[in-house]
Amino acid sequence: MSGEIPSSKFELPTVFVILGVTGDLVKKKILRALYHLYHKNRLPKKFLVYGFSRRDFDDHMLKNYLLEIMKKNNFKEPEKYDFFLDAFHYVKGDFLQIDAYSKLAKTLGNIDGEWRICSNKLFYLAVPPSVYSSIITNLHDSGLTAPCSPEEGWTRVILEKPFGTDLKTAIDLDRQLGKLFKEEQIYRVDHYLAKETVKNILVFRFSNTFLTPAWNNKYIEKIEVKLLEKIDIAGRGAFYDRVGALRDVGQNHMLQLLGLFIMDNPNKFTAEDIKKKRSEALASLQIMKEEEVATSTMRAQYEGYKNEKGVSKNSKSETCFRIETRSNLPHFEGVPLVLESGKSRECDKTEVVVTFRETPLCLYEIENEQKNTFHYHIRPDEKITMKFFAKKPGYKVEIAEHELGFDYKKAYSKDLFVDDYESLLFDIIHGDQTIFVSTKEILSEWRFIEPILKVWHEKNKPEMKSYLKIK
Structure with missing residues (x-):
C-alpha cells in the first residue's frame, strides 16, 4: 500500500493521527522524533500518519509543508525525505465539528480492510488544552476510538501538559477521559521524564549500594530542585500572564523531579510499580x-515584566518563585525540600542538589562546613557530580574540597542518545507507560500547589518582589 514505511523491524500495523499537525509541537518536536524513529527502523513496517487540522491543505500540500520544515532544520539524509513523507496524509476539519472525525473513521476503516487486520491507532492531541474536551468527545462519538476487534488493535490517546489549570479542571478532564478510555490507554506527556538523565535517576539511586543507607533524613540535610532560565517570557505575554512560573514548570517538571528523588524503592522496575511510588x-x-x-x-x-506585550499592568503572575516544603514519608521527615525557578535569571540550568549533613565527628580542622553534595545536572550539562574532601599534598594535614564527576556526553557515543520525543513516541508505540504521568500524580501536584496559588493571589502573601532582568 502507498505510504508504507519500508525496512522496519516491527510488524504491528499502526495508524498515527496527529490532531494539530500544522502546529508548533509538530514543527519543533514530533516531526523530528518520527523521522529519527524511521531512520533507525524503529517504526512498524505498516505505519501511516494522518494529519488533522483546519488549514486548507491536501496530502500534497501537507507533505510540502513538512518537507520545508525538514530542510530548514537540516534533518539528516535528505535523500530519504520523500520515502518518509510518503506515509503522511491529510484530513481537513474543525476540532469542534464531528463531520471530519466521521470521515476519518471511515478512512481508517478502509485501511484496516486493505491491510486485512485491525490496526493499532494513536491519537496525539498536539493542540491547546482548551479544545481537549471537544476533541475527546468527538473521537469517541465518531467511533474512532472504538475497538475494531476484541483480539487485535489497541487505541491510545496522547495529551500534553498542562492537565487542567487547577484541581477542579484537572478532575473534570480526568473524569471525561476515564469515561471513554482505560488508564492504560492514556499517555500524559511530561517531556522532562523522557530526558536521558531523568530516566537515569532511579537507576542511579537504586543500583548503587553505597547510596541506599544514606538516602534518608539521618544523612540528607536538604534537597533542592532548580530550574533557571536566562530567557524572559519570549513574546508569550498573554499565555504566561494567565499561567505564571509555578503552573508553567513547578506543577509538573519540578514536582516530577522531586518525586523521583524522594520516592521509595519500587522493588520492581515496572511502569505500574514506579508510577505507584512516584x-x-x-x-x-x-x-x-x-x-x-x-x-x-x-x-x-x-x-519590566508588566511592560511586556500581553501582560496586564496589574499582573499578579510570578516569573520567579522559591518554595520550601516537607514530606510525610518517614525516611524524609523534617528534610527541607526546595523548589526554585525563574525566568531571566543569571544562568540556564536544571539540576537537583542533594546536600548531606555535616560529619558529626570530623578528625581534622576544615575552613568551611564539611558537607558532601550530589549535583544531578539535567540541563544544559548532563552529568552527575559529587563534592567531597581530601588531603592536600604536603607535610601538613590540610583538607580541600574536590569533585568527582560522570559526564553523559563524554562517557557515551553521541549516536546512542535519544531525543525526548523520540523516546516518548517509541514507548507509546510499545505500550510502556513508565515515563508518562498518572492521574494520581497530576491530582497530587494540583493539591499541593493550589493552596499556594490561592494565598498568593487572594491574600497577596508574601508580597511580590522584583529582581533585575538579565539581558
Whole structure:
C-alpha cells in the first residue's frame, strides 16, 4: 500500500493521527522524533500518519509543508525525505465539528480492510488544552476510538501538559477521559521524564549500594530542585500572564523531579510499580496553610515584566518563585525540600542538589562546613557530580574540597542518545507507560500547589518582589 514505511523491524500495523499537525509541537518536536524513529527502523513496517487540522491543505500540500520544515532544520539524509513523507496524509476539519472525525473513521476503516487486520491507532492531541474536551468527545462519538476487534488493535490517546489549570479542571478532564478510555490507554506527556538523565535517576539511586543507607533524613540535610532560565517570557505575554512560573514548570517538571528523588524503592522496575511510588511521593508533600505560604515561599517578577506585550499592568503572575516544603514519608521527615525557578535569571540550568549533613565527628580542622553534595545536572550539562574532601599534598594535614564527576556526553557515543520525543513516541508505540504521568500524580501536584496559588493571589502573601532582568 502507498505510504508504507519500508525496512522496519516491527510488524504491528499502526495508524498515527496527529490532531494539530500544522502546529508548533509538530514543527519543533514530533516531526523530528518520527523521522529519527524511521531512520533507525524503529517504526512498524505498516505505519501511516494522518494529519488533522483546519488549514486548507491536501496530502500534497501537507507533505510540502513538512518537507520545508525538514530542510530548514537540516534533518539528516535528505535523500530519504520523500520515502518518509510518503506515509503522511491529510484530513481537513474543525476540532469542534464531528463531520471530519466521521470521515476519518471511515478512512481508517478502509485501511484496516486493505491491510486485512485491525490496526493499532494513536491519537496525539498536539493542540491547546482548551479544545481537549471537544476533541475527546468527538473521537469517541465518531467511533474512532472504538475497538475494531476484541483480539487485535489497541487505541491510545496522547495529551500534553498542562492537565487542567487547577484541581477542579484537572478532575473534570480526568473524569471525561476515564469515561471513554482505560488508564492504560492514556499517555500524559511530561517531556522532562523522557530526558536521558531523568530516566537515569532511579537507576542511579537504586543500583548503587553505597547510596541506599544514606538516602534518608539521618544523612540528607536538604534537597533542592532548580530550574533557571536566562530567557524572559519570549513574546508569550498573554499565555504566561494567565499561567505564571509555578503552573508553567513547578506543577509538573519540578514536582516530577522531586518525586523521583524522594520516592521509595519500587522493588520492581515496572511502569505500574514506579508510577505507584512516584504517586505516593507526591501525595506525601505537606499541604501548606496560609501562614506557611507567607513564610516558606517567595515570588517575584523581573523588572519590566508588566511592560511586556500581553501582560496586564496589574499582573499578579510570578516569573520567579522559591518554595520550601516537607514530606510525610518517614525516611524524609523534617528534610527541607526546595523548589526554585525563574525566568531571566543569571544562568540556564536544571539540576537537583542533594546536600548531606555535616560529619558529626570530623578528625581534622576544615575552613568551611564539611558537607558532601550530589549535583544531578539535567540541563544544559548532563552529568552527575559529587563534592567531597581530601588531603592536600604536603607535610601538613590540610583538607580541600574536590569533585568527582560522570559526564553523559563524554562517557557515551553521541549516536546512542535519544531525543525526548523520540523516546516518548517509541514507548507509546510499545505500550510502556513508565515515563508518562498518572492521574494520581497530576491530582497530587494540583493539591499541593493550589493552596499556594490561592494565598498568593487572594491574600497577596508574601508580597511580590522584583529582581533585575538579565539581558
